[in-house]
Amino acid sequence: MDRVVRIGAAQLGPVARRDDRHEVVQRMVSLLDHAAEDGCDLVVFPELALTTFFPRWAMDDQEEIDSFFEAEMPGPATQALFTAAKRHGIGFCLGFAELVTDSGGAHRHYNTALLVDAETNEVGRYRKVHLPGHDEPEPWRPFQHLEKRYFDVGPDGFQTWRAFGGVVGMAICNDRRWPETYRVLALRGAEVVLIGYNTPVHNPPAPEHDALSDFHNHLVMQAGAYQNGMWVVGVAKAGDEEGVPMIGGTAIIAPSGEIVSQASTLGDELVVSDCDLDACASYRTTTFDFERHRRPEHYEIITTQRGSTPPD
Amino acid sequence: MDRVVRIGAAQLGPVARRDDRHEVVQRMVSLLDHAAEDGCDLVVFPELALTTFFPRWAMDDQEEIDSFFEAEMPGPATQALFTAAKRHGIGFCLGFAELVTDSGGAHRHYNTALLVDAETNEVGRYRKVHLPGHDEPEPWRPFQHLEKRYFDVGPDGFQTWRAFGGVVGMAICNDRRWPETYRVLALRGAEVVLIGYNTPVHNPPAPEHDALSDFHNHLVMQAGAYQNGMWVVGVAKAGDEEGVPMIGGTAIIAPSGEIVSQASTLGDELVVSDCDLDACASYRTTTFDFERHRRPEHYEIITTQRGSTPPD
Numbered sequence: 001m002d003r004v005v006r007i008g009a010a011q012l013g014p015v016a017r018r019d020d021r022h023e024v025v026q027r028m029v030s031l032l033d034h035a036a037e038d039g040c041d042l043v044v045f046p047e048l049a050l051t052t053f054f055p056r057w058a059m060d061d062q063e064e065i066d067s068f069f070e071a072e073m074p075g076p077a078t079q080a081l082f083t084a085a086k087r088h089g090i091g092f093c094l095g096f097a098e099l100v101t102d103s104g105g106a107h108r109h110y111n112t113a114l115l116v117d118a119e120t121n122e123v124g125r126y127r128k129v130h131l132p133g134h135d136e137p138e139p140w141r142p143f144q145h146l147e148k149r150y151f152d153v154g155p156d157g158f159q160t161w162r163a164f165g166g167v168v169g170m171a172i173c174n175d176r177r178w179p180e181t182y183r184v185l186a187l188r189g190a191e192v193v194l195i196g197y198n199t200p201v202h203n204p205p206a207p208e209h210d211a212l213s214d215f216h217n218h219l220v221m222q223a224g225a226y227q228n229g230m231w232v233v234g235v236a237k238a239g240d241e242e243g244v245p246m247i248g249g250t251a252i253i254a255p256s257g258e259i260v261s262q263a264s265t266l267g268d269e270l271v272v273s274d275c276d277l278d279a280c281a282s283y284r285t286t287t288f289d290f291e292r293h294r295r296p297e298h299y300e301i302i303t304t305q306r307g308s309t310p311p312d
Numbered sequence: 313m314d315r316v317v318r319i320g321a322a323q324l325g326p327v328a329r330r331d332d333r334h335e336v337v338q339r340m341v342s343l344l345d346h347a348a349e350d351g352c353d354l355v356v357f358p359e360l361a362l363t364t365f366f367p368r369w370a371m372d373d374q375e376e377i378d379s380f381f382e383a384e385m386p387g388p389a390t391q392a393l394f395t396a397a398k399r400h401g402i403g404f405c406l407g408f409a410e411l412v413t414d415s416g417g418a419h420r421h422y423n424t425a426l427l428v429d430a431e432t433n434e435v436g437r438y439r440k441v442h443l444p445g446h447d448e449p450e451p452w453r454p455f456q457h458l459e460k461r462y463f464d465v466g467p468d469g470f471q472t473w474r475a476f477g478g479v480v481g482m483a484i485c486n487d488r489r490w491p492e493t494y495r496v497l498a499l500r501g502a503e504v505v506l507i508g509y510n511t512p513v514h515n516p517p518a519p520e521h522d523a524l525s526d527f528h529n530h531l532v533m534q535a536g537a538y539q540n541g542m543w544v545v546g547v548a549k550a551g552d553e554e555g556v557p558m559i560g561g562t563a564i565i566a567p568s569g570e571i572v573s574q575a576s577t578l579g580d581e582l583v584v585s586d587c588d589l590d591a592c593a594s595y596r597t598t599t600f601d602f603e604r605h606r607r608p609e610h611y612e613i614i615t616t617q618r619g620s621t622p623p624d
Contacts (some may be wrong), residue, residue, distance in 0.1 A: 130607060153607065157607075160622065160623050167622050174605075178539070179535070180607075183492075183611075183614055184610065186620060187613045187614065187619075187620050187621065188622065188623065203599070206594055206595075206598040206599065208594055209599070212568055212570070216569065219538060219569055223534075227490070227532065256521070257527070284620070286517045286518040287521070290619045294442075294490070294492075295442060295465065295469075296615045296616070296618050297469075298441050298469035298492075299614055301500065302608070302611055302614055303611050303612055303615045305499060306603055306606045307499075307606070308603075309500065309501060310472065310474075310500065311501060
């Protein structure tokens with residue numbers, strides 16, 4: 001049985017603070033139309049695709065903060081995306097800020113990715129585990145990175161779902177730098193991992209890394225793909241957003257670790273590849289046959305402690 | 313305090329089956345002499361440096377197999393290496409096949425790396441955890457990879473030691489493809505990881521990987537360095553050994569993931585870099601501050617199971 005999924009990685013250029021969600025959704029619908037012409041089965045949008053990357057600002061007013069979140073999905077502004085996708089028969093993965101009200105009326109805030117199938121039925125949602133940045137505003141920074149302030153850590157960890165003829169996992173932005181992300185997903189059978197990101201070129205606490213931002217972005221996703229024998233689709237919100245330049249580098253990466261297609265702009269751009277899920281087996285049944293070669297009895301410290309403990 | 317360690321990665325060209333250990337040690341002493349001229353503090357030799365890569369042959373005669381192992385270290389042939397190193401005041405890391413006889417007279421066979429300090433006092437030894445290949449001869453292969461047959465899995469896992477002004481870890485060959493290797497070592501504080509390897513260009517079960525052998529070699533070591541903010545020194549036994557071409561690509565990799573020096577031949581060659589152990593902090597106190605950012609509560613499956621279990 002043919003298990004080739006044609007995936008469109010739908011990079012977005014910057015979204016300004018004043019941009020209306022309807023305008024952003026129109027840009028996404030254009031990319032979906034494009035993807036339909038190209039015969040895509042699945043389109044992947046970036047992290048927090050509907051708004052500007054708001055954790056760059058220190059805000060105290062919870063109502064102002066919540067204005068960047070979606071209390072329903074689809075909602076009034078996003079319905080058009082679901083309608084277009086259903087018309088085209090294309091599934092999609094969408095990153096957005098999710099406001100959840102539990103049965104007791106308490107609010108939870110997640111950095112979320114939603115996956116829907118070609119009928120726009122929900123396949124699953126992933127809530128970001130590795131929140132980067134800080135939780136108290138640091139005035140010395142030219143811009144903030146307050147994800148730890150505005151979001152709760154995803155309580156469900158890394159899950160996988162059967163969809164698009166294979167097994168799909170999701171991760172978000174900073175998750176991609178952590179090898180545990182890919183490994184947990186691969187142990188749960190993922191054959192393709194969908195990852196949206198917003199990555200400023202400049203890292204205020206470590207400006208010495210800035211020149212390496214693009215290199216690091218691809219390095220971690222390529223290693224994650226190869227070491228787990230799976231496809232990785234990395235999708236940027238890119239370009240100069242509110243005066244903060246962000247990397248692009250949207251890429252589709254094969255289980256070999258090779259980038260098979262890549263964005264060449266920092267704007268709205270669709271990158272398409274045929275992803276043969278059967279290509280995973282070449283790695284998973286040989287070099288990375290986990291059952292034959294892994295040695296979990298020697299990995300214990302990975303789960304028993306968080307920080308590093310050098311020898312005496 | 314200055315924590316710059318000048319490390320020499322001492323790549324070896326092929327070692328033929330008929331080569332006498334004394335000849336090989338003479339080649340290693342030449343590289344040590346070179347390293348002394350270059351002011352090295354530490355020289356790293358490849359995996360199974362003293363002999364040809366014997367797991368490529370199917371052998372049944374245990375005496376023949378044991379002829380590739382060292383029952384003492386230093387022994388008659390390797391004493392010259394220790395003598396030269398002590399004279400120069402250079403520490404070294406040496407890969408060799410280690411035969412251990414326990415108190416009950418039972419034999420254990422390990423693929424081992426030994427680390428000695430500038431006085432040639434033993435710092436520690438590491439016994440390979442991720443043995444690749446197979447344990448039964450497979451006649452269809454042009455050459456075998458019988459590490460699982462000839463070696464026992466290292467019982468002590470990945471350890472670290474204080475030496476050379478920092479914290480040092482070791483890994484061997486196939487270990488470098490597994491992200492758990494670097495992570496366990498980093499959680500034990502490693503600032504530099506020394507890795508010898510013998511990697512045939514051709515992988516009989518997956519010839520479609522052959523063209524990517526060099527790419528994969530660097531990809532995994534660069535990702536391991538960056539994702540853990542540590543130096544990685546990868547050292548090949550390279551070139552055409554008994555008709556089996558092996559990759560070179562000996563490299564010293566910074567905590568940024570950048571290759572800062574690299575071999576340009578497939579023969580005996582010394583690659584030298586000043587490794588500033590304080591450079592690790594730039595990554596470990598920011599993006600990869602484990603204590604602040606890791607989420608072990610979501611990693612459990614990494615240690616609770618060996619193989620992959622896709623969803624229903």
